[in-house]
Amino acid sequence: MAKLFFFIFFCHVLWLPQARAEAPMHITEADMQVIPGQGHALPPASFDPATLPGPWIHVQLPHTLPRELLPSVRHDASLPATEVVWYRIKLAPMIATADLHYLYLPRLQTSGQVSIYADALLLYQAHASRLWNGWNIPAWIALHETADTRLPREIYVRIDRARNVGGGISSVWFGGDEAIGWRYRLRYLLQVQLPYASSAAFLAVGLFALMVWYRLRSHYIYMLLFFISAAAFLRSLHYYVGEDRLPIPDNWFTWITINSVFWMVLVTHFFLNHLHSRPKLRWNYLISGIIVVVAIATAPPLASWIMTNSLSPLAYLLLIITGSTVAINGFVQSWRSRSHDGLVLSSWAMLGIPLGCYDWLLQNYHVSIESLYLGPYSNVSAFLVFMYIIFLRYIVANENVVQFNTRLQKRLLSQEAELDEYHQRLRTSAQRQVLDDERARLMQDMHDGMGSSLITALLAVKEGKANASMVADILKDCIDDLKLTIDSMESVQADLLLLMATLRFRLAPRLEEAGIKLRWEVTDVPPLEWLDPRNTLHILRIFQEAFSNIIKHAQATEIRMTTLRDGDNVLVVISDNGCGFSVEKGLQTKGKGLNNQLRRAASIGTTVTWHSDQHGTRMTLTLPIVHKRSTSKLN
Numbered sequence: 001m002a003k004l005f006f007f008i009f010f011c012h013v014l015w016l017p018q019a020r021a022e023a024p025m026h027i028t029e030a031d032m033q034v035i036p037g038q039g040h041a042l043p044p045a046s047f048d049p050a051t052l053p054g055p056w057i058h059v060q061l062p063h064t065l066p067r068e069l070l071p072s073v074r075h076d077a078s079l080p081a082t083e084v085v086w087y088r089i090k091l092a093p094m095i096a097t098a099d100l101h102y103l104y105l106p107r108l109q110t111s112g113q114v115s116i117y118a119d120a121l122l123l124y125q126a127h128a129s130r131l132w133n134g135w136n137i138p139a140w141i142a143l144h145e146t147a148d149t150r151l152p153r154e155i156y157v158r159i160d161r162a163r164n165v166g167g168g169i170s171s172v173w174f175g176g177d178e179a180i181g182w183r184y185r186l187r188y189l190l191q192v193q194l195p196y197a198s199s200a201a202f203l204a205v206g207l208f209a210l211m212v213w214y215r216l217r218s219h220y221i222y223m224l225l226f227f228i229s230a231a232a233f234l235r236s237l238h239y240y241v242g243e244d245r246l247p248i249p250d251n252w253f254t255w256i257t258i259n260s261v262f263w264m265v266l267v268t269h270f271f272l273n274h275l276h277s278r279p280k281l282r283w284n285y286l287i288s289g290i291i292v293v294v295a296i297a298t299a300p301p302l303a304s305w306i307m308t309n310s311l312s313p314l315a316y317l318l319l320i321i322t323g324s325t326v327a328i329n330g331f332v333q334s335w336r337s338r339s340h341d342g343l344v345l346s347s348w349a350m351l352g353i354p355l356g357c358y359d360w361l362l363q364n365y366h367v368s369i370e371s372l373y374l375g376p377y378s379n380v381s382a383f384l385v386f387m388y389i390i391f392l393r394y395i396v397a398n399e400n401v402v403q404f405n406t407r408l409q410k411r412l413l414s415q416e417a418e419l420d421e422y423h424q425r426l427r428t429s430a431q432r433q434v435l436d437d438e439r440a441r442l443m444q445d446m447h448d449g450m451g452s453s454l455i456t457a458l459l460a461v462k463e464g465k466a467n468a469s470m471v472a473d474i475l476k477d478c479i480d481d482l483k484l485t486i487d488s489m490e491s492v493q494a495d496l497l498l499l500m501a502t503l504r505f506r507l508a509p510r511l512e513e514a515g516i517k518l519r520w521e522v523t524d525v526p527p528l529e530w531l532d533p534r535n536t537l538h539i540l541r542i543f544q545e546a547f548s549n550i551i552k553h554a555q556a557t558e559i560r561m562t563t564l565r566d567g568d569n570v571l572v573v574i575s576d577n578g579c580g581f582s583v584e585k586g587l588q589t590k591g592k593g594l595n596n597q598l599r600r601a602a603s604i605g606t607t608v609t610w611h612s613d614q615h616g617t618r619m620t621l622t623l624p625i626v627h628k629r630s631t632s633k634l635n
Helices: 002-020 177-215 221-239 250-276 281-297 300-306 308-337 340-363 375-462 468-488 496-514 533-554 583-588 593-603
Strands: 025-027 029-037 057-060 063-065 082-090 101-105 108-110 112-118 121-125 139-142 154-162 167-169 172-176 517-521 558-566 569-576 607-613 616-624
Touching: 101 177, 108 112, 108 154, 121 139, 154 167, 172 177, 177 221, 177 375, 221 250, 221 375, 250 281, 250 300, 250 308, 250 340, 281 308, 308 340, 340 375, 375 468, 496 517, 496 533, 496 558, 496 569, 533 569, 533 593, 533 616, 583 593, 583 607, 593 607
Parallel strands: 517 558
Antiparallel strands: 025 172, 029 057, 029 082, 063 167, 082 154, 101 139, 101 172, 108 167, 112 121, 112 154, 558 569, 569 616, 607 616
16 A cells, blocks of 8 residues: 555656646647759748748648659759748747747658748758758757747748658647656657667677677677677667768768668678578678678769669668568578577567668658657667677686586596505605615615624634634624614704714713723814715714724724814814824725725715824715715615
């Protein structure tokens, strides 16, 4: 109930200003006379109605004069055959008010000079060209704009036109703005503003499609969309131009107006070919040939003797036939190829044929000229249809991308699973290889060190050559080897000093037992990133061998262990105050001492040197800060 009350109140609010306004005058009768002429003449500022030759013929409004599709014989070859048509409209007496009164004509359609007089005084004159004079723009004329102007009693409409072009005048509305202004504004919206806005919006979308095509050259459907939007914009211009003079000659604007609709048909044909993917070469040649013939026949150099005004209706008849052919052929081919988009577009084209026939009848005055041209609204429908097709293709493309991404994601997940499994196998294999290498290293080290010492002790015991002191020394060496092997498995994190401190801790009891003092003179050195268990063990063995030689053979009382940096290397120096020995003889012997140290140093890319005299021996181990792998191996 509340909604009904609101609706009644809303309607009352809208109706109230109209009820207060003065009732408008709707004039549907007039008098007419036609005066033959041999040329166009400017309208007079005023005239005496009594001088018109007459007679006046009573006519009903709206009134039309027929168009001649074929030109008639001219009276004078040097001048166009013209005629001046006068309409006399009598106004009933009205009370003059402070409010303006207006004259409103929904349409004055003709190709000629239009002038309107109020009581024989010039009131309005079309300032554009005779051909494009704003025939589709409703007339809205103020009748008294000064304080001493009285309301007219008679309105005269003068139309100076060529004889064969036809013409027409709608019924006339007379009244105040509140009474008839809404009629004018609604008519102006439907006949002028809506065609302009729709064609401009269509063109804007076409320009966007052109930029898309510029980036995606293979998708020429976007280029076709631009062409058809541009053709639709050019075609709709003649519905709302004419209030001012055109920037181009009238004959070329006429050529654009006629041919632009043929261009729309041609682009629609190729658009349908793209949609149904069943193009016929003969149809392409036929449609293109018709468009070329029409373009040549209506070109300004030929229009001077063919008469554009007569050729235009005939060209539109050819347009209806061509458009019907394109629409029907596109529908058939789309049906055969099961193209949904093609069926939609061809159906729109077929529905446009009756609209074109209706506009042709209206253009040639076979339908009331107060009717609306439906051609501009076909641009709105064309805009919606083409946007629908592009939107569907956009949706399909997005769905394809989503499906492709889904398949790609599944494939990627599958490959990632396979890759993870492969990496897991590699990690397992690498771990197994590390364990195998570590096991082999330990076995080799135990074989060369502790194993060799135990075998030597066993043989000495069997042969009866071993005493308790000898066995004890061998067992101590074996224990030291075992400890060093264990130490080499600990992570030293590239810290050489930590490695040396571990060695010091292990060897301290033996040095103390031998009565040898260890002087620890090490300084900070850069970390050695290449230290791993294998390299660590070799370095420990080199140090162990050096300390063993000093304990057993040097008769020293003091050992000094120092570190320093020398360029890109770290030097570890072990020196004693023993009796010394011959380095050359030591290297020539077949024992494991010096040669074993050399081989171990070479296997890890380092060098070891000795200097010995009667005051003692100095061994120097050179360790590179940046390790360069050596190809040499410890056998």
